[in-house]
Every structure is written in structure tokens, then in C-alpha cells.
Amino acid sequence: xxxxxxxxxxxxxxxxxxxxxxxxxxxxxxxxxxxxxxxxxxxxxxxxxxxxxxxxxxxxxxxxxxxxxxxxxxxxxxxxxxxxxxxxxxxxxxxxxxxxxxxxxxxxxxxxxxxxxxxxxxxxxxxxxxxxxxxxxxxxxxxxxxxxxxxxxxxxxxxxxxxxxxxxxxxxxxxxxxxxxxxxxxxxxxxxxxxxxxxxxxxxxxxxxxxxxxxxxxxxxxxxxxxxxxxxxxxxxxxxxxxxxxxxxxxxxxxxxxxxxxxxxxxxxxxxxxxxxxxxxxxxxxxxxxxxxxxxxxxxxxxxxxxxxxxxxxxxxxxxxxxxxxxxxxxxxxxxxxxxxxxxxxxxxxxxxxxxxxxxxxxxxxxxxxxxxxxxxxxxxxxxxxxxxxxxxxxxxxxxxxxxxxxxxxxxxxxxx
Numbered sequence: 363x364x365x366x367x368x369x370x371x372x373x374x375x376x377x378x379x380x381x382x383x384x385x386x387x388x389x390x391x392x393x394x395x396x397x398x399x400x401x402x403x404x405x406x407x408x409x410x411x412x413x414x415x416x417x418x419x420x421x422x423x424x425x426x427x428x429x430x431x432x433x434x435x436x437x438x439x440x441x442x443x444x445x446x447x448x449x450x451x452x453x454x455x456x457x458x459x460x461x462x463x464x465x466x467x468x469x470x471x472x473x474x475x476x477x478x479x480x481x482x483x484x485x486x487x488x489x490x491x492x493x494x495x496x497x498x499x500x501x502x503x504x505x506x507x508x509x510x511x512x513x514x515x516x517x518x519x520x521x522x523x524x525x526x527x528x529x530x531x532x533x534x535x536x537x538x539x540x541x542x543x544x545x546x547x548x549x550x551x552x553x554x555x556x557x558x559x560x561x562x563x564x565x566x567x568x569x570x571x572x573x574x575x576x577x578x579x580x581x582x583x584x585x586x587x588x589x590x591x592x593x594x595x596x597x598x599x600x601x602x603x604x605x606x607x608x609x610x611x612x613x614x615x616x617x618x619x620x621x622x623x624x625x626x627x628x629x630x631x632x633x634x635x636x637x638x639x640x641x642x643x644x645x646x647x648x649x650x651x652x653x654x655x656x657x658x659x660x661x662x663x664x665x666x667x668x669x670x671x672x673x674x675x676x677x678x679x680x681x682x683x684x685x686x687x688x689x690x691x692x693x694x695x696x697x698x699x700x701x702x703x704x705x706x707x708x709x710x711x712x713x714x715x716x717x718x719x720x721x722x723x724x725x726x727x728x729x730x731x732x733x734x735x736x737x738x739x740x741x742x743x744x745x746x747x748x749x750x751x752x753x754x755x756x757x758x759x760x761x762x763x764x765x766x767x768x769x770x771x772x773x774x775x776x777x778x779x
Contacts, residue, residue, distance in 0.1 A: 387504050388512050390562040391497045394459070394555040395520035398492045400527025401466060401547045402485060407615055407736075408531040408632060412540045419475045425736050427479040431486030432733025436726040438490035443499065443722020450567030451500040452559070458491025459555040463548050470544035492555065494520070495725055498705045499718045503568050509714070513705045514649055521642035521698050528636040532629070587719050590712055596724070599711075599770025603704060604727035605763035606666050609756040610697050611732040612739030613673055614638070617690055620676065620749040626683045634687045641694025642701070649702045658710045662703055662767045669696040670760035677753035704728065711772055 406428050414421045445454060465488050468481035490496075497516060505512040534543040590596055617638070621631040652661045672693040679685055708720045743752040 386562050387500060387565070388515060390558045391500065391516055392519040394455075394492070394558050395494070395497055395516060396523045396526065397551060397554045398459075398462065398489075399520055399523035400530070401551045402462060402489055402493070404524045404527045405531040405544070405547055407618065407635065408528055409535060409540045409543065412535055416540060417475075419478070422737065422740070423475050424478065425740065427475070427482040429733045429735075429737045430479065431482040431489065433730050434483055434486030435489035435493070436729030436733065438487050439495050439729060440722045440726055442490045443495065443718040443720075445718075446496055446499045446722075447716065447718035450503075450563075451496050452563040452565075452567075454491050455496055455500075455563060456556065456559040458488050458496070459551070459559050462488035462492055463552040463556065466544055466548035466551060470541045470548065492559075494701070494705070495721060498721065500563070502709060502714055502717045506568070506714075509709065510650070510653065510706060514646055514702060517698065517701050517705065518643050518646045521646055521701075522639050524642075525636045525639035528632055528639075532632050587716050587723075590716075590720060591723050593772065595711065595770050595772045598766050599707065600724055600727050602662075602666065602763045602766040602770055603707070603724070604731040605759050605766070606669060606700060607728040608731035608735050608738065609673060609760040609763065610669055610693075610700065611735035612742075612756050613676065613693060613753065614697070615736040616739045616743060616749055616752060617676075619743070620753065621683065621686060621690075623749055624681050624683065624686060626686070630683060630687075634683075634690050637687060638690050638694030638697070641691035642698030644691075645695030645698035646702055648695075649699050652699070653706075659768060659771045662707075662770065663764050665696055665699045665703060666760060666764035666767055669693065669700065670757050670764060672696060673753055673760055674757035677750050677757060711770075 410421065410424060410428075413419065413424055442454065462485060465481055465485035468484060469478060472478035472481055494517075498513060501512040501516060502509045531543060531547070534546055538546065614635075617635055618628070618631040621634055622628060626634070652665075656664070672689055675689045676686065676693065679689060704725065707724060708714075708717050712720060739752060739756070742755060743749050746752055746755060
């Protein structure tokens with residue numbers, strides 16, 4: 363017998379606002395996402411220089427291992443999305459937490475670059491099961507019509523992952539070796555995420571909303587998902603989000619070198635990276651206002667355009683450091699809203715029925731682009747002659763994404779006003 367509870371019929375699903383609303387799920391995912399993102403993602407940019415200095419491994423090699431993990435996460439995320447639609451998040455996210463803990467411990471104990479890369483590959487598989495995509499799928503199904511408020515709350519809290527874990531990791535690294543720092547973070551990951559996923563997510567998995575009777579057949583569902591993923595709006599939206607992700611995450615991972623180049627100390631640069639998380643939270647607080655007062659097309663293109671503008675400003679403004687940090691916080695605000703745009707992209711355009719499968723496919727190119735951004739950004743900075751030129755090129759990429767996003771909305775998702 364499977365350990366996953368049976369799905370509830372749609373008619374038996376708790377209505378939004380009732381006493382049986384799964385608020386425990388939202389609270390749990392807020393705690394586990396901030397921890398998972400902090401340990402699996404934001405600790406690495408802080409520890410990377412120390413790892414290189416301590417081991418003698420090249421910076422491109424360790425960055426490539428991290429990027430490969432993110433690429434693998436995107437690839438694994440496609441079947442994970444389908445599995446989520448059918449089985450729910452309980453076993454998937456619990457097992458992912460166990461695997462993530464083992465992977466971080468393996469990273470800490472890596473005797474050489476090959477082991478280090480293999481450990482990050484293991485972490486990439488775990489990321490697909492514990493980061494935003496499964497959490498978004500869980501909240502979309504459990505909260506039904508109230509999903510936007512739940513998704514906003516989750517991303518508001520998880521947006522503080524860099525604010526909490528970048529300084530925390532830096533403080534640990536001041537007192538411990540990078541290996542011991544990762545072992546401490548692995549223990550935090552295990553103690554926080556494994557029991558919460560195992561206990562709180564063990565609840566009935568609601569059936570998806572269906573708009574037509576023939577959708578109940580598995581083959582009909584597969585045909586519908588395939589038709590959507592091959593449509594022009596879906597493809598163009600995927601390209602726009604991928605280009606935007608590359609630009610945003612290349613900015614994120616190259617912000618510290620840019621600030622140091624402009625005269626900031628490494629500690630101040632690390633705090634600037636952390637303050638970007640505050641910007642993400644502020645941006646997400648404004649998403650509800652945008653959702654109520656703008657169309658899907660307008661807010662998607664507008665947010666991507668803001669990303670292009672802040673990236674161009676980072677390229678053009680030479681200082682002082684306080685001005686650059688303020689721009690970085692604004693860039694974080696755009697990045698924060700962009701996360702919610704991706705979380706709601708499927709339901710805003712095609713409804714919630716196949717959220718896991720569609721979001722897995724839609725997120726894959728963006729996740730791969732974000733994974734390639736650290737290595738690609740560093741390579742482009744060298745080829746273009748420095749970080750200011752890199753940021754100008756990234757602003758152009760973000761502007762192209764904003765233009766393409768106009769065509770990423772199917773006609774029925776946005777009736778004429």
C-alpha cells in the first residue's frame with residue numbers, strides 16, 4: 363500500500379476560508395523553503411572564494427559543478443511535476459529533504475573536484491524535489507482559489523533566504539572551515555525540513571479542477587498538456603522567462619564582483635547581496651496590487667522591463683557604494699515579483715488543472731538559464747572586458763525578454779478590456 367493518502371474528490375475539498383483550510387502546509391513550506399534555498403543556493407556564492415583558496419580547485423570548476431546541479435534540477439523537474447500532479451508532495455518533498463542533507467554532507471567531505479561535482483549533481487536532484495516548483499504545486503492545489511495569497515506569502519518569506527543565510531554563512535565561515543560550515547548547514551537542513559515535510563505534508567491530496575469530462579482520461583490529459591506546451595504563447599513565454607532568468611541570476615551572482623570592482627569591501631558586498639532579499643520581499647508585497655490592477659500581459663512585460671532598467675543602472679552608475687546597493691535592492695524587488703509571475707504563469711493563462719506538469723515544462727528552460735548564468739556571466743565579463751560591460755549586455759537580454767513576453771498570453775486568458 364502506498365504511503366501517500368488518496369486524493370479527495372473536488373467536491374470534498376475544503377473551501378477557502380473554512381476551518382479546515384491547510385494553513386499548516388503554508389507555514390511549513392515557508393520555513394522549509396527559506397532553509398532549503400539558504401543552504402542549497404545562497405551559501406555557495408559566499409563560500410566559493412574560500413573553497414577555491416583552501417583547495418586550489420579552479421573557480422570555473424567549482425562554479426560549473428554548482429551550475430550543473432541547477433541544470434539537472436531543471437531536467438528532473440519535468441517528471442517531478444507530473445509525479446506531483448498524481449501523488450502529491452508528501453513522499454517527494456520528504457525524500458528530497460533526506461537526499462539534500464546527504465548531498466550537502468557529501469559536498470563538505472569531497473576529497474577532490476570529481477567528488478565535489480558528483481555531490482552537487484546529487485544536490486541538483488534534491489533541488490527539484492524541495493525548492494519552489496513542488497512547493498508552488500502544493501499550495502496551488504491545497505489552497506484552490508486562495509492560491510495567490512498563499513503563493514505570495516511563501517515567496518515573501520522565502521525571499522529572505524539570502525538575507526538570513528548569506529550573512530549566517532559568512533559568520534560561520536569566519537569561525538569554521540568551509541567544510542565544517544557546510545556540515546553545520548546540512549544539520550540545519552535535516553533538523554528543519556525532514557520532520558516538517560514528513561509530518562505536515564501527510565494529508566489527502568485534493569483532486570485537480572476539471573473543466574470537461576473527457577479530461578478525466580489520462581490520455582486526454584496528456585494530449586491537452588502536449589497541445590498547450592507546443593502552442594506559440596507557451597513557447598514564447600518560456601523563451602522570455604529563460605532570457606529573464608539568465609539576466610537576473612547573472613546579475614545576482616556577479617553583483618559581489620561588481621561592487622568589489624567599484625570599491626566596496628567583500629563584507630559590504632555580501633551584505634548587499636543579502637539586502638537584495640529585502641528587495642525581493644518588498645517587490646512581492648506589491649504583487650497583489652499589480653495583479654488586481656493590471657493585465658497578465660502588462661504586468662509580465664512591465665516587471666521584466668524593470669529588471670532591464672535596474673541592470674542597466676548597475677552598469678552605468680559608478681558609485682558611491684550606497685547608490686549601487688540601493689539599485690541592487692530595486693533589482694531584488696523585480697526579481698521577487700518575477701518569481702511570483704512564474705508561480706502564477708500557468709494558472710493565469712491555462713488554469714490549475716495540469717499545474718504540476720505545465721509548470722515543470724515551463725520552469726525547465728528558465729531554471730537551466732539561471733543555472734548557466736553564474737558560469738556564463740563570468741565568461742562574458744572576461745570576454746567583454748569587465749563587469750560594467752557584462753551588466754549592460756544583461757540589460758539588453760532582459761529587454762528582449764520583456765518584448766517577447768507580450769506574445770506569451772493565449773487570447774482566452776486575457777479578454778479585451
